[in-house]
Amino acid sequence: MQEYRMLIGGEWVGAETGDWIESVNPFDGKAWARIPRAGPGDVRRAASEARRAFLDPSWSRLTASARGHLLMKLADLIAEHSDQLARLETTDNGKLINEMSSQLRYLPQWFRYFGGLADKIQGSVIPIDKPGVFNFTRHEPLGVIAAITPWNSPLLLAGWKLAPALAAGNTVVWKPSEFSSVSALAFARLFELVGFPRGVVNVVTGYGSEIGEALVSDPAIAKVAFTGGDQTGQRVYQTAASGIKPVTLELGGKSANIVFDDADLDNAIKGVVSGIFAASGQTCIAGSRALVQRSIYREFTRRLIEFAATAKIGNPLDTSTQVGPVTTRPQYDKVLSYIQIAKDEGAKCLLGGQTPQRPDLEDGWFVEPTIFGDVRPDMRIAQEEVFGPVLAVIAFEDEDDAIRIANDTIYGLAAGVWTKSMRRALLASEKLEAGTVWVNTYRAVSYMSPFGGYKRSGIGRESGIEAINEYLQTKSVWIDVNEPVPDPFVMR
Structure with missing residues (x-):
């Protein structure tokens, strides 16, 4: 029985309670690995560590080009470990090794693409209609992203969230499905090897029914990116709404x-x-x-x-x-x-x-x-x-x-x-x-093309240039060079 631990604040830890979940191989119905059964306390710690990392100069003062370089290095490591990760995914979720190998060989492209976009996030100067006033915009990261991923294509769909979120300068608390967490915990080691500052990426494992609400509602979480069924997505949306948090939801289909x-x-x-x-x-x-x-x-x-x-x-x-x-x-x-x-x-x-x-x-x-x-x-x-x-x-x-x-x-x-x-x-x-x-084709996807749904199939888009905007907020900056200051009782 292989045993895996969570990554929180740069440390590999078990659950506070000491509880575990057995991961079962769908091919033979046998348990083959154990993952921590996190509780709300583990989630609070992960969100706190992610918030600390977001504000820490080792990440917040890192140039956009340097962030992009880290993602490029990560892409190379994913390619190097793709065979190992694919076998873990197949053992954990039962999908074909051919399919998982193909996904893992393609996954580095998301990190290369968004690594390249990291220093292309540009504001604009607005030719404002007020004399003596200079106005421009900045696009800034949101903060801590809760990335909640499903069991069917664990690492590929995680990459769709992690790559743009990190490229934009956010930090992440990643909650993989309890049915397919092993590959996520193995994947998380690559962030250490690349040299990401501790706490930038955190991984908590456990039952969604036990820690999902705690994660989505945590005050440190600025946005939720969720892939899964529409019923669960609805509950995620409702919980996030109570904190006025933006969401990206990629939900079900009947295509x-x-x-x-x-x-x-x-x-x-x-x-x-x-x-x-x-x-x-x-x-x-x-x-x-x-x-x-x-x-x-x-x-x-x-x-x-x-x-x-x-x-x-x-x-x-x-x-x-x-x-x-x-x-x-x-x-x-x-x-x-x-x-x-x-x-x-x-x-x-x-x-x-x-x-x-x-x-x-x-x-x-x-x-x-x-x-x-x-x-x-x-x-x-x-x-x-x-x-x-x-x-x-x-x-x-x-x-x-x-x-x-x-x-x-x-x-x-x-x-x-x-x-x-x-x-x-x-x-x-x-x-x-x-x-x-x-x-005249089907199931074709690319890191270059936006993906998302209409109606109950979701909100927002993943992949493509549009995706990085889902992890940014716009700030408008006004600089008045007028002398003297105009009438303070009248709106400019």
Whole structure:
């Protein structure tokens, strides 16, 4: 049993209570590591240390270029340790080693990109309409950022928050999911190796139900950046609002992958499979609804089933595996419950719908790739986020019908469009209520492009130039050179 400790104020510590949480490998259902079970006292200490570090000259007086250089060095270290970190993530959350390795090899780009932006944060001189007055703006860090990250892509999604937050000059208290904290604690050691001042990055581990509110409501926290489910996001938002704190929320989705009758069907089938069965459907951008034009519905569904049925289920550390386990036992139970709900509502199970009957998988939390046909847009399977390898296939008549069905949810994170028509592509990209629209591709992300949701899928944007503005505040500075001072009883 490997044992990991939290990073608070530059020290590696256990929880004040001495309590621990066992981390379980989703592949075999066995505990393999222990992480501290932090309490409110640990959170208060971490927030206090982060605030102290924010004000300390070793960080606050560091030039923007020097901050950027630290992030660049960190990027190099991440690349150097990417294989080790990927194996930790796969062991901890059960996602494919191929997927985790790809994410960890790409993650350094976020730190390089925002490291390069650190000294490009510029104010402006305003040609103010008042004679003898000089006015300019400064963009300054907010203070201590609470970064709360999920279990499905722990380090990648943490990087989306940490890189811009640190580039802007903030300090951080990072709370990873209790289901996937090991890689976060291993990752945190890299900040020490690079030479970040102590307390700039702090990591606390524990149950969200026990320390989440304490973290969000702590007076030292200036902003909350959260990725997770929309119900939890709502509670985070409400708690932050009581302290008038800004938030960035990247929440759930029920994304539509729309296949028109002029699409390249081979590519569209691969895109639909990628959208829902890659990562076992455990991604906020999962294309969990396949909207297929009625004229090709039968042919497309038949070919989709044939292709999806070839997916290899197995050990996520095996590079030939294509579908791994569900990360947590509660999520596993939830996915199976939604499969039953879909059957009860009259959807037709065309593929999967159960756990694989194999001795080598019986101890893990596996669900077969599952496809439902004859799905109505009002069914729960078409409206609610399952977060598992479960696809709802819905027929549509024409472009207007496709857009209406796609937009008819509380979510608006992403959408896919498969067509050879540029007109259709542009029309759909304009009318779809989603923060990201992919045309003839799916699950593509970049450190250069903003990411976020419409409606209940979130607030704010991550990645791209826009992201760094989420971690800055603007100050307006007025300098009056007039002599003498004008009438003090009249507003200038």
